Amino acid sequence: MNQTKFISRRTFLTGVSAAAIAAASPALFAAPKPKAKALIILFSRSGNTAYLAERIHAETGAPILRIEPKVPYAPRYSDMTDGAREEIRKWSRREIKTKIPDLSGYDTIFICAPLWWGHLDTPMRTFLMDHPLAGKTIFPVTTSGSSSPAGVVADIHKLCPKARIKPEFWVPGDEARKSDAELKTWLKKSGF
Ligand SMILES: Cc1cc2nc3c(=O)[nH]c(=O)nc-3n(C[C@H](O)[C@H](O)[C@H](O)COP(=O)(O)O)c2cc1C
Helix, strand or coil: CCHHHHHHHHHHHHHCCHHHHHHHCHHHHCCCCCCCCEEEEECCCCCHHHHHHHHHHHHHCCCEEECCECCCCCCCHHHHHHHHHHHHHHCCCCCECCCCCCCCCCCEEEEECCEECCEECHHHHHHHHHCCCCCCEEEEEEEECCCCCHHHHHHHHHHCCCCEECCCEEEEHHHHHHCHHHHHHHHHHCCC
C-alpha cells in the first residue's frame, strides 16, 4: 500500500475542522433562515376586518397594531358616509392618534383594512402615506359589502411602490365570521 496516500486521506477525514469544511461547502452548512417577523396593521370601523385580523393573530402569533383616527367617524353609517366619500375622492388625510412603533424589525406586514367607496379606507391610506413600507412584504386583507378588492390592492401598490405585495385575502364583510377555513388555507398558501 502507498503509505503517503493512506496518511493524507486519514488526515483529511479526521484532522480538518468543521469550520474549514463549512467554508468549502457553504450550501451544506448554511444557518437556517430566521422566520419572518410579521405584524398585523388594522383599521376596522364595524368589526368585520377586525375579525380577520384576530384570526390571523391566532394562527400566526403576529401582534396587531390598530390604527385609530384622532377624530373618530360618526357611529351611524348614514352620518359618516358622505364625508368619507369626499375624503376618498380627494385623497385627504385623516390624522391618526395611534403611536406607531419602530417598524424596522418587521419584514412582513398584513394590511387589514376595509374597502370604502371602491378604495382603501382613509385612515389606512394616511398610515401608508407616512409609512410606505419599502422593502417589506405586504399581505392585503380586506372586506367590503360586495365590491371586488381590486381598488384596495391598487391603492396599496400606489402607496407602497417599494414593497413586495402578495395576493390578497378578501371576503364580503358579512361572511368574515364564516371564513375561518378559507382564511387558514390562504395563510398556508402564503407560507404561514
Ligand atoms: C364609508 C364606507 C364606504 C363603503 N363603500 C363600499 C363600497 O364602495 N363597496 C362595497 O362593497 N362596500 C362598501 N362599504 C362596506 C364595507 O366595505 C364593509 O361593510 C366592510 O366589511 C366594513 O369593514 P369593517 O367592519 O372592518 O369596518 C363601505 C363602508 C363604509 C363605512
